[in-house]
Amino acid sequence: MSSQTSSQSPVPSRPGGADSVGGGRKPRVAVVFGGRSSEHAISVLTAGAVLRAIDRTKYDVLPIGITTDGRWALTADDPERMAIADRELPNVLELTDSADGGVVLSVDPGNREVVYTEPGAVPKALGEVDVVFPVLHGPYGEDGTLQGMLELSGVPYVGAGVLASAVGQDKEYMKRVFISFGLPVGPYEVIRPREWDRDPAAARKRIVDFAGDHGWPVFVKPARGGSSMGITKVDGLDGLDEAVAEARRHDPKILVESLLRGREIECGVLEFEDGPRASVPAEIPPVTAHDFYDFEAKYIDSATGLVPAPLTAEQTAEVQALAVLAFDAVSCEGLVRADFFLLDSGEFVINEINTMPGFTPISMYPRMWQESGVEYPELVDRLVQAALRRPTGLR
Known part of the structure; x- marks a missing residue:
């Protein structure tokens, strides 16, 4: 198991990768962002940061936004418009000139050409794409669906493959994999769609019994969500149904977790040529203005x-080793942010991993790697180069 053990650990020299493709042209990177999930705006923020950082002397860049209704659109290459302005979140539609035009990527593995179509107009070829940088968060992008399409197309892409993306999105199966690899997880309960629809009283009783065993409060959350959206801290039976309804607004399958008393610790994992390595860890301190580290705390109030x-050397080494183990357990590729609780007892418990974590320069993942010696532009470059080296298909 390979991991960095401190912020002074050496970072290897930059990988060689594929600096050019056929004909000596620069590799073309399609940055795909937006999407149909409730994390649409967070994806736009991430795309703006990536577009701002990517080396234009080394790569040609094609920004492709996916609208909230699933249309692939050619967008402006304008990172400044992909930001929060006056507490308002950005949207892909604000970056497109046409309400009807769309982008099509061939699923023929022998043809990587991107085509722009518009009603009443001749389709326009936009050239080939050599690698996709999918900065989508949540369902319909981070969950293996887009990755499956890219596998069919034979187009390399940044980040986890189909299985790892799907497992990394579904917190139930993620925890099952963690348990099978001996990683410590906290108590949880799963309520599937049919269970709540068929007999909400019985499902409600399971939650109450779970709280009776592990104590109130509990956290009710979408099983396949992110960015702390749809999560409610519930202190008792009052408000439980409302919390379930809010979680199901994002995902019909919900997860109930007990409160773990301790410190929130995060650790980044990045795939180097010799295997995955862990960054220095970070701590999320208690947020006094919020009940927990929710969406508003993360993205609006920053x-x-x-x-x-502030961990001991032994604690740092332990959480780094656990982060790399989680990366390997789910068969991840490229990058992962692993989130832990350091309990009052001194034990680390893994909460979840994010296969495409928030990726703005102030996000925790890039900040941890900056402290580990990898600046943001180099981080973007390493991920693109790793994707260019990695084949699609079984591997």
């Missing part, structure tokens, strides 16, 4: 964590 986390 609550920030401590990097590096």
Whole structure:
């Protein structure tokens, strides 16, 4: 198992990768962002940061936004418009000139050409794409669906493959994999769609019994969501149905977790040529203005964590080893942010991994790697180069 053990650990020289493709032209990177999930705006923020950082002397870049209704659109290459302005979140539609035009990527593995179509107009070829950088968060993008399409197309892409993306999105099966690999997880309960629809009283009783065993409060959350959307902290039976309804607004399958008393610790994992390595960890301190580290705290009020986390050398080494083990357990590729609780007892418990974590320069994942010696533009470059080296298909 390979991991960095401190912020002073050496970072290898930059990988060689594929600096050019056929004909000596620069590799073309399609940055795909937006999407149909409730994390649409967070994906736009991430795309703006990636577009701002990517080396234009080394790569040709094609920004492709996916609208909230699933249309692939050619967007402006304008990172400044992909930001929060006056507490308003950005949207892909604001970056497109046509309400009807669309982008099509061939699923023929022998043809990587992207075509722009518009009603009443001749389709326009936009050239080939050599690698996709999918900065989508949540369902319909981070969950293996887009990755499956890219596998069919034979187009390399940044990040986890189909299985790892799907497992990394579904918190139930993620926890099952963790348990099978000996990783410590906290108590949880799953309520599937049919269970709540068929007999909500019985499903409600299971939640109450779970709270009776592990104590109130509990957290009710979408099983396949992210960015802390749809999560409610519930202190008792009052408000439980409302919390379930809010979670099911994002995902018909819900997860109930007990409160773990301790410190929130995060650790980044990045795939180098010799295997995955862990960054210095970070700590999310208690957010006094919020009940927990929710969406508002993360993205609107910009609550920030401590990097590096104030841990002992032994604790740092332990959480880094656990982060790499989680990366390997789910068969991840490219990158992962692993989130832990350091319990009052001194034990680390893994909460979840994110196969495409928030990726703005102030997000925890890039900040942890910056503290580990990898600046943001180099981080973007490493991920693109790793994707260019990696074949599609079984591997």
